[in-house]
Amino acid sequence: MIPPASKVLMVRPRSFQTNNETAATNAFQKNVGTSSHDITRQAQIEFDQFKLKLESHGIEVVCHDEPMDAKTPDAIFPNNWFAVLPSGQVFLFPMCAPNRRREIQAPWIAPYAKSKSLVDLRYFCEQGVFLEGTGSLILDHNRKSGYACLSERTQFPAIKEFEKQSGYQIFSFFATDLRGVPFYHTNVMMTLGRKTAVVCLESISAEAERAKMGEMLTATGHEVVAISQQQVLQFAGNMLFLSSQSGKNFWVCSEAAFQCLTELQRKILQKDGDFITSALPTIEAVGGGSARCMLGELF
Numbered sequence: 001m002i003p004p005a006s007k008v009l010m011v012r013p014r015s016f017q018t019n020n021e022t023a024a025t026n027a028f029q030k031n032v033g034t035s036s037h038d039i040t041r042q043a044q045i046e047f048d049q050f051k052l053k054l055e056s057h058g059i060e061v062v063c064h065d066e067p068m069d070a071k072t073p074d075a076i077f078p079n080n081w082f083a084v085l086p087s088g089q090v091f092l093f094p095m096c097a098p099n100r101r102r103e104i105q106a107p108w109i110a111p112y113a114k115s116k117s118l119v120d121l122r123y124f125c126e127q128g129v130f131l132e133g134t135g136s137l138i139l140d141h142n143r144k145s146g147y148a149c150l151s152e153r154t155q156f157p158a159i160k161e162f163e164k165q166s167g168y169q170i171f172s173f174f175a176t177d178l179r180g181v182p183f184y185h186t187n188v189m190m191t192l193g194r195k196t197a198v199v200c201l202e203s204i205s206a207e208a209e210r211a212k213m214g215e216m217l218t219a220t221g222h223e224v225v226a227i228s229q230q231q232v233l234q235f236a237g238n239m240l241f242l243s244s245q246s247g248k249n250f251w252v253c254s255e256a257a258f259q260c261l262t263e264l265q266r267k268i269l270q271k272d273g274d275f276i277t278s279a280l281p282t283i284e285a286v287g288g289g290s291a292r293c294m295l296g297e298l299f
Contacts, residue, residue, distance in 0.1 A: 004243040005297035007060040016043040021097035028288035050278040058244030077293040080132040088114025094124035131158035135185035149186040175203040193272035197222035234260035235290035249273030
């Protein structure tokens with residue numbers, strides 16, 4: 001069994017703000033009516049507290065500062081531009097928003113690519129085709145499989161190329177929020193642990209796809225924790241399963257995500273590991289992403 005990652009990459013923000021280039025495809029972003037300076041400063045405070053919590057539980061954090069004058073308001077969410085697989089393959093992904101493409105810092109992840117096995121999929125941008133890392137792809141490394149909720153940022157041609165290059169088999173499906181809008185990333189509506197899985201089944205409108213999702217998760221030994229659309233809005237799907245350097249497993253999530261889970265849901269998930277939580281209200285409201293989005297696994 002491949003253990004969960006015990007090392008993650010994080011990017012400390014310098015210019016965190018509402019990203020106008022992503023607002024049209026991210027329904028989770030909100031206008032909080034706070035000054036730009038205050039938003040950035042509060043995001044830095046939340047980031048620093050989150051990083052310290054991870055480290056205090058034995059998770060190694062490789063931290064980079066957002067490059068000066070990069071003007072990358074979403075740099076705090078690095079998992080969208082890269083993925084490091086346990087095999088040693090490293091992927092760079094095609095990002096939908098032009099200002100998000102500036103976030104990509106290949107030298108930061110090059111040391112993790114074994115035998116120079118870096119796969120660059122950014123050429124898909126020229127075709128208007130996008131796939132945003134482990135935001136778009138929920139990967140089961142032990143079974144070389146995964147899940148992808150199709151949207152403007154998660155498109156089939158790039159998924160097929162990822163399958164070809166990685167050897168993973170991806171189940172693609174459609175899922176929407178309460179207004180019928182496709183979720184911008186798969187990782188807001190589902191996540192995988194070792195024995196358990198979180199998924200918003202009610203968001204998958206096609207009965208056949210919903211049934212197949214349940215069957216696949218059961219077949220891979222996952223006990224399904226079905227979350228509601230309201231829990232998705234609190235980022236209950238945006239958790240990440242990690243391990244400490246000593247081998248203890250954890251669910252990492254925001255305080256809002258943890259608080260919206262029922263006692264029974266928490267009990268089931270704790271079969272896989274305890275919770276590490278941190279308050280991320282500004283990052284969640286302004287950026288439309290949460291704890292999982294801030295963490296790029298380094299296998």
